[in-house]
Amino acid sequence: MPPFQGQRVALIAVFCLVLMWVDNEYQWLDPVRYAIGYTVAPAQKTAVVPLSVAEWLGENASLRRELLKENKILAARNLVLERKAQRMASLEAENMSLRELLSASDQVDDKVLVTSVTAVDPDPYTQQIIIDKGGSDGVFVGQPVLDAHGLLGQVIDVLPLSSRVLMIADSNHAVPVQVNRNGVRAIATGTGALNELELIYVPNTADIKVGDMLVSSGLGGRYPKGYPVATVTSIVNEPGESFASVKAEPTAKLDRSRHLLLVFTDQSGRVPPAQLWGTAE
């Protein structure tokens, strides 16, 4: 062993602790993380190869009959969605004119980018996934992520060719929501289980019923307004407790969706939550 090895290890340990503290408290190291991301990208791409090969084989080995059947189903679905979209156009126009009357112009339709899931974080204590779009596609930290059924989560870490998404079911995550039926506001926090969210600080007398659809309220300033988040599955009123215990099931297929949408909302005039707290103090 080289001399002074123990001292060297102690030095590295102190250096690492300082590095971790800086990384935890400030954003100075984000460019470093981004640059190191390039070195990890090849391994990440390779890890997905078996998955893409299996998908490719599945697509190529399916029978013509099945493809025709699938095509028919998709065409039918498309027709239904087209009909909805027609009504949507008129509703959107109506909404805009009403908003103009209220002099509160707002964009209803957001720009989106399609992405697919390349990996699920193996750490069982967090609910995170990794997607195949990164900083070079314009992805930013805090960007909302949807799947075909509803809100899925937000981007928390951007690398050049991939990003890390924190799902709404993570126990460190909370979304401001409102009941679609009557606009009652609440906060939906993750429980760590993929199929359950919990509404916190709901008064016992609040008008929430089982089966109510919860949509994002847009109040946190991070998620756009009006995307479906969850459906209420159970309400328990404990006498003596100040708040009702309300459980809800996410509408997004957190454990199944392969293709996701990154939403580009208008960021102008929006204050990041961190700065908001800074000015409040």
Next chain:
Amino acid sequence: MKLQSVVYILIMLFLAFVLEHLPLPEVISWFQPSWVILVITAVVLYAPSAFGLWVAVPVGLMLDVEQGSLLGLHVLLIALHVYLLQLLYRRMYLFNVLQQAGVIFLMVMAEQILHYWAVAMLREDATPVLLFEVALTTAFLWPWMYAIGYRSLRRLERG
């Protein structure tokens, strides 16, 4: 050291990173071994003079980015691992594979405790880490790593 050995080590490290990233079902993910630690163990035992503490910096930073942990956390863990190996490698050569696996089990568990301490010091909401599961699977896989890592490297050097 021969060029072949260097290439072989780089390939092993690359594969370890691929395995770290591999999507796994929830149940198995609790027992995800630390592949990179396994490779580093074999490499340090193979050439303790060439692979010193410096290995921890590039590999640790890459692992931090890959896992989305605080930058420096895995540098610290790998540096400690390399240091412990340097303290013990003479004894490790005399051990049989099972005894080596036992030592690796204890080392990985100590590092997981350190992992927990470091995160708990810096964040209030420190999640518990997996002490036994990771150490257990890592030690369990050591005999194979010993064969394909250490022994093959030795053979490359000789042949």
